[in-house]
Amino acid sequence: MSQQIVTHASAAVEPAAHASGMEHADPVEIAALMPHFEAVGFPAKQVFGFVGSVALTLLALWVVSQHRLPAPLLLPAVLVSAAVQALVQLGSFMHLREARGETWQIPVLALAFVIAAGIVGFSFWIMTFKSGVS
Amino acid sequence: MSLLGQLFPSSVLRPMELGSDGLIVLTVAGLLFVLTRYRKWGWLWREWITTVDHKKIGVMYLVASLVMLFRGGVDALLLRTQLAAPNSTFLGPEHYDEIFTTHGTIMVFFMAMPLMFALYNAVIPLMIGARDVAFPRLNAISFWVFAFAAILFNISFVIGGSPDAGWTAYAPLTELTFNPGVGENYYLLALLISGIGTLASGINFVATILGMRARGMTLMRMPLFVWSALVSSALILFAFPALTVALGLTMLDRLFGSSFFTIAHGGMPMMYVNLFWIWGHPEVYLLVLPAFGIFSEVVATFSRKRLFGYASMVGSLLAITLLSFGVWVHHFFTMGAGAAVNAFFGVSTMLIAIPTGVKIFNWIMTMWGGRVRMTVAMLWQMAFIPVFVLGGATGVLLAVVPGDYQFHNSYFMVAHFHTMLIGGVVFGFLSGLYYWWPKMFGYMLDERQGRWAFWLYFIGFWVTFVPQYLLGLEGMTRRMYTYSAGFGWTTLNQISTLGAFIMGAGFLVLVFNIVYSMLHGERDLTGDPWDGRTLEWSLPSPAPEYNFACLPTVAERDTWWEAKREGGAVAARLRAGDIGPIVMPKPTAVPFFIGLGFFVAGAGMVFSWWVVAAVGFAGVLALLVAGWFDYRDHEELSRDVVLRAEAAAGRVQA
Amino acid sequence: MNASLEAGQSGRVPLEFSDHHGALSILGFWLFLASDVVLFSCLFAVYASYGMRTAGGPTPMQLFHYGPALAETLLLLCSSFACGLCVYQLRRRSTNGTTAWLAVTMLLGLGFVAMEAHEFASYVASGATWHKSAFLSAFFTLVGTHGLHVSFGLLWAASLLVQLRRHGLNAVSARKLYVFSLYWHFLDIIWVFIFSAVYLVGRIS
Numbered sequence: 001m002s003q004q005i006v007t008h009a010s011a012a013v014e015p016a017a018h019a020s021g022m023e024h025a026d027p028v029e030i031a032a033l034m035p036h037f038e039a040v041g042f043p044a045k046q047v048f049g050f051v052g053s054v055a056l057t058l059l060a061l062w063v064v065s066q067h068r069l070p071a072p073l074l075l076p077a078v079l080v081s082a083a084v085q086a087l088v089q090l091g092s093f094m095h096l097r098e099a100r101g102e103t104w105q106i107p108v109l110a111l112a113f114v115i116a117a118g119i120v121g122f123s124f125w126i127m128t129f130k131s132g133v134s
Numbered sequence: 135m136s137l138l139g140q141l142f143p144s145s146v147l148r149p150m151e152l153g154s155d156g157l158i159v160l161t162v163a164g165l166l167f168v169l170t171r172y173r174k175w176g177w178l179w180r181e182w183i184t185t186v187d188h189k190k191i192g193v194m195y196l197v198a199s200l201v202m203l204f205r206g207g208v209d210a211l212l213l214r215t216q217l218a219a220p221n222s223t224f225l226g227p228e229h230y231d232e233i234f235t236t237h238g239t240i241m242v243f244f245m246a247m248p249l250m251f252a253l254y255n256a257v258i259p260l261m262i263g264a265r266d267v268a269f270p271r272l273n274a275i276s277f278w279v280f281a282f283a284a285i286l287f288n289i290s291f292v293i294g295g296s297p298d299a300g301w302t303a304y305a306p307l308t309e310l311t312f313n314p315g316v317g318e319n320y321y322l323l324a325l326l327i328s329g330i331g332t333l334a335s336g337i338n339f340v341a342t343i344l345g346m347r348a349r350g351m352t353l354m355r356m357p358l359f360v361w362s363a364l365v366s367s368a369l370i371l372f373a374f375p376a377l378t379v380a381l382g383l384t385m386l387d388r389l390f391g392s393s394f395f396t397i398a399h400g401g402m403p404m405m406y407v408n409l410f411w412i413w414g415h416p417e418v419y420l421l422v423l424p425a426f427g428i429f430s431e432v433v434a435t436f437s438r439k440r441l442f443g444y445a446s447m448v449g450s451l452l453a454i455t456l457l458s459f460g461v462w463v464h465h466f467f468t469m470g471a472g473a474a475v476n477a478f479f480g481v482s483t484m485l486i487a488i489p490t491g492v493k494i495f496n497w498i499m500t501m502w503g504g505r506v507r508m509t510v511a512m513l514w515q516m517a518f519i520p521v522f523v524l525g526g527a528t529g530v531l532l533a534v535v536p537g538d539y540q541f542h543n544s545y546f547m548v549a550h551f552h553t554m555l556i557g558g559v560v561f562g563f564l565s566g567l568y569y570w571w572p573k574m575f576g577y578m579l580d581e582r583q584g585r586w587a588f589w590l591y592f593i594g595f596w597v598t599f600v601p602q603y604l605l606g607l608e609g610m611t612r613r614m615y616t617y618s619a620g621f622g623w624t625t626l627n628q629i630s631t632l633g634a635f636i637m638g639a640g641f642l643v644l645v646f647n648i649v650y651s652m653l654h655g656e657r658d659l660t661g662d663p664w665d666g667r668t669l670e671w672s673l674p675s676p677a678p679e680y681n682f683a684c685l686p687t688v689a690e691r692d693t694w695w696e697a698k699r700e701g702g703a704v705a706a707r708l709r710a711g712d713i714g715p716i717v718m719p720k721p722t723a724v725p726f727f728i729g730l731g732f733f734v735a736g737a738g739m740v741f742s743w744w745v746v747a748a749v750g751f752a753g754v755l756a757l758l759v760a761g762w763f764d765y766r767d768h769e770e771l772s773r774d775v776v777l778r779a780e781a782a783a784g785r786v787q788a
Numbered sequence: 789m790n791a792s793l794e795a796g797q798s799g800r801v802p803l804e805f806s807d808h809h810g811a812l813s814i815l816g817f818w819l820f821l822a823s824d825v826v827l828f829s830c831l832f833a834v835y836a837s838y839g840m841r842t843a844g845g846p847t848p849m850q851l852f853h854y855g856p857a858l859a860e861t862l863l864l865l866c867s868s869f870a871c872g873l874c875v876y877q878l879r880r881r882s883t884n885g886t887t888a889w890l891a892v893t894m895l896l897g898l899g900f901v902a903m904e905a906h907e908f909a910s911y912v913a914s915g916a917t918w919h920k921s922a923f924l925s926a927f928f929t930l931v932g933t934h935g936l937h938v939s940f941g942l943l944w945a946a947s948l949l950v951q952l953r954r955h956g957l958n959a960v961s962a963r964k965l966y967v968f969s970l971y972w973h974f975l976d977i978i979w980v981f982i983f984s985a986v987y988l989v990g991r992i993s
Contacts, residue, residue: 029352037802040879046872053865057858057983064988065854074992082984086977093872093973095966100801100811104344105818108368112822115372115459116829123408123833126463126471268812333823341816371819375827383834383929392918392925393843394834400841400922409830762947765960 026101033102038095049092056085140741143315145228145295155292184721186270187679191277192255193574196567198281199248200645202240205288207641209237214598214634217627220619230615231298232317236291238301239321243328244284246421246555249563251276251335253424254363256574258339260670260677261357263348263686268341270719271767276331276338278729283328286736290320294740297321300613302414303384305395305406310388316740322385323736329378330732336370339363348669350688354448357668357691358441359566361448362427365455366420372459373416380409389739404469411462419458422554423451425562426493429515432569433497435664436512437504440692443496450489457486467538476535483533490526494519509664510584514565517592521557525550528603543613546606549599556595564591564644572658576675580655583647591640597633601626667695674783680716680771683780684708707787708780716771728757802879804962817967821974824937828978831930832985839989843921848990851916851927857987860903861979864938867896868976875969878962886965887952893972894945897938904935931982937975944968 028034038045060081063069069077090096090109097103145151169175182190212233216225225233259267267273290296297317299307308318343364347356356364384406386392393399395406434441441447463471463479497519506512528550532541541547571579605626610617617623662671669686670677672694690696735750737743780786805811839848870892877885908928911917918928948965955961 027349037805038879040876043873043876046869046876049872050865050869053980054862057861057865057980060984060988061854061858064991071992075989078984078988078992082981085980089868089973089977089980093868093976094970095875098802098805099815100805100808101345104815105822108340108371108819108822109825111368112372112825116825116832118459119376119412119826119829120833120836122460122463123405123412124836126408126475127402127405127837268809268816272816333820337816337819337823340819341812345812345815371823372826375823376830378827379830379834383925386918386925386929392929393920393922394838394925394929396922398843399920399925400838400843401925402837402841402922405834405837409834412830759943759947762944762964763951763954765955 028102030102033099033104033106035099035101035103036097038098045092049089052088052092053085056081056088140316141293143295145232146292148229150229151292158292179723180721183726184723186266186274186719186721186725188255188259188267188270188273189574189677189679191273192252192257194277194281195248195252195255196574198284199245199252202244202248202284202288203641206237206240206245207638209233209240211634211638213237214631216615217617218631219628220617220621220624222616225615227615228298231300231613232291232296234613235297235300235303235321236287239287239297239325241555242301242417242421243325244280244287246559246563247328247332248280248284249567250366250421250424251280253428253563253566253570254335254339254367257570257670258342258360258363259346260573260673260681261360261668262343262346262351263669263682263688264342264346265681265685265716266719267338268346269338271722271725271761272334273338274722274725275728276335278725279331279334279732280328280729282729282733283324283331283736286327286733286740287320287324290317290324294320302407302410303381304410305384305387305403306397308384308388308406309395319385319388319740322381322388323739326378326381326385327732327736329374329381332370333374333378336367336374339367340371343367348686348688351693354445355688355691355693357427358430358444358447359424359427361451362423362430365451366423369416369420369423369455369458373413373420375413376409377413377417380406380413383409385739389742404466407466407469408462411465412459414465415462416458418551418554419454422558422562423454425518425559425566426451428562428566428569429497429518431668432511432515432565433500434692435569435666436507436509436515437501438507438665439500439504441496442499442502443492444691446492447496450492453489454486457482457489461486464533464538467535468542480533480535480538484530487526487530490522494523509568510579510581510588511565511569511664513585513588513592514561514568517588518557518561518565521553521561521595525553525557528553541606543611544606545602545610545612548612549602549606552599552602556599569664570670572663572675573661573670573673574676575652577651577655577657578663579647579651583643583650587640587643587647589640590643591637594633594636594638594640597636598630599633601630601633605630662694665698667692669694672697674785678779678783680718680776683716683776683785684712708785710777710781710786713773713777713780713786715773716776717768718771720767720769722767724757724761728754731757802962803881803957803959804878804966807959807963810959810963813963814967814970817970821970824974828930828933828981831926831933832981835926835930835986838922838926841922843923845920845924846914846916848923848927848986849993851911852987852990854987854991856903856907857983860900860907861983863896863900863903864976864979867893867900868973870896871969871972875966878957878965881957883952883957886957887949890945890949890952890965894942894949897942897945897972901935901939901942904931908932927986931986934975934978934982937978941968941972941975944971 026035060078063077063081064074067074096106096109099105169178182194185191212225213230216222216230255267255273259265294316297303297320299313299318299321303318303321306312343356343360383392383394387394387396387401393401395401395403397403430441430447461479461483463475464483467476467480497515528546532538532547532550541550568579568584571577605623608621608623608626610621610623617627658675661674663675664671669688672686673681686693731750731753733750735747735754738745738747738750777786804814842848870889874886874889874893877889908931911924916924918925945968948961948968951961951964
């Protein structure tokens, strides 16, 4: 620990630095956010996402149009199927784990969905009572 | 309605507005004259309007913010003058409504927000050892969109008429039926447009802080101001969309005939209130958290001690951020959302006092046993603690739902949020301004004058707002334009008005302090006038356009302080061999014209001139699309230029 | 600049991530998407509270039909799938494949927008304007905001086609394409919620 500020020339914003150093050993501080680039083989993930999404869409449609569940369960069932399909598409289409450095998009998006659920749920709770009394 | 009648209704032909017209014309003429006389147009264009340098953008945010502080402050003094005597006829009721609306709107959106962005731009990249923000062009777009939105909002009172439904603009008061005229259109369009700039800034600073930190600067080595900027910018991402929707739906109701808040068609005005505060409460935190960050930097520097409880500071920041999304109903407990809802949000509100208390103790413990230097920046920091504790305590009182039924919409509540926003946000940003001023401009603000400004403002603050707490307890409600002598409120109102003018005097001394110091102030030749702890003080003041000739590597917290202790003055010296060419973003006029396009579009929407609006939007879209095809937005600064600049600053090892 | 454009060629990092600044742009776009999630959640919150407030106008049950809603859903889903294959071709460095699948993505997207415009027009023609009720205001705004996003995406995709022609695949054009794909997939995810919470829930009495 002789000198804390060690200067170095390989400036990260200089594109030239990347051309020479092909290691791309971007530092990753949080192991859970380690990036992973998808392999270039058969696009199996895309096909899985597509087939899964079509299946879930038709399933939800069938359940609602044919009243395949008791009435009080229909709404939760539709919402759950939507959430599952969203997860399927997020996972298979959206390259969630690709990044340089940490995959910050995963916690940021998770937080966004939690806040979104809070906004929809709380607003509904707040507003239905209001409409009940007015 | 004739065009002239639309542009100049009776409300803009009052003596006060006509007088302002005269002053505006004189000021603009004066500016044009000076720019032409001293041949400064080219300089203005090259150095400022087309710049993408975060440091210059920070300066422009600062100037805009101080101008807006002046406008909002004058509004405040007009309000207080009206209330100084019972049955006053200084302002009529409509005039009073307009002025409290513009006061609040300007102070929150066009004073506090840009002051926050001024400080982010001025120091965040320097503190994390980066050469710029992540997206320099987007940063310039953010500024110009904000600036033109501010102009759009500010011309309302002389062209077309001011908004007058309060800064919160609750439906149904803002519906066309109850509020014809263009005032509310100005409010909606200006805030929608400036919201675009704010969101872009939020994205920019989150990406900058997550992706551009110097090697070795792990999350837990970041200065606290960087942490606070990170969470505050994240709050922008998650909170501002709610404001956009609240304002957008009102705009659709007013301009395009939808029925969101029309009760006869099933609309619920309370939905506006709900959406507004989903944004509104996080907004308060996204303003005050950066102030907390500033205090953390200032208190450590001027106590010459490492910040006490760093990890708990970070933890409490995160806790406040998360909690801030679960408390918004406390702004409308009295609208009758029901006992369970109110109880839930009352408790969640009180919880926020815990992490905030943690921070207060940590700041005090940092000073404890330190060698405290009473600079002006430190004075603001110390003054903040009692003020914020008072504001926090009254906040907990307001969170108690049955109590809130008494306090709500009274001057007690007015005094509470001014305590938080002035004592927290304004004190914090002023502390940061005095602290980082030498880094931004290369000279120090005169400390003696700074003390005058501080004491006037600080004393004025208490004289203004303590009487308002008492007035609230005596039953005076907010937004009433006058009162009878028999109510017994006269003396307290007079004291409060006196305090407001003392604060006004403090602002004038601050402006004098800036002008005087610019001409006669001590130059900062060391780059490190306060014996600082973080990376921005390792650079000359002001920092060169590329910030760091060589990007630093960080090995621990307070890295510059540790480097100085171990390496002495040599710590900042660079080896000539380490210096190379640097890729810099190219200056561009596109951001300025995008701002202008939004201004034209906004003005067209305000007056329902659809062709004008279409031209404005088409211009914005065309500039965006043109930008997609621009693959050469960077240029290289040669090694020679960098080396020469660094050698001239005496920063290269022999 | 050329050196960096080729950077990904031999490395383990895909072309669009080869430039550090480009990778940062991708992160920036993820942040925008997170913000857009919240924007749509506010519109969903409004719709959820207004869904039954029809003020004597048409109800969701009367307005919505399975057929058109399913057709729109499948069009957008296929478009999203085509966009996924477009990025797959990008990873294989096939300029022609990328261009072709991008064109398919656009055509399907165009079909979606056309169907939605037709749907809106038929509602308005039957007197169901957004002035009529809070429910219709919320419906048109939620679905319309999504439609505007898709329309903007079509403009974006068109410009990408031109850029691919002009520049081929390099670090910059690859990154732009990748960012567009995130946007496009994201819009399909939002549509999943619209299909479920608006069209399907509207048919539950």
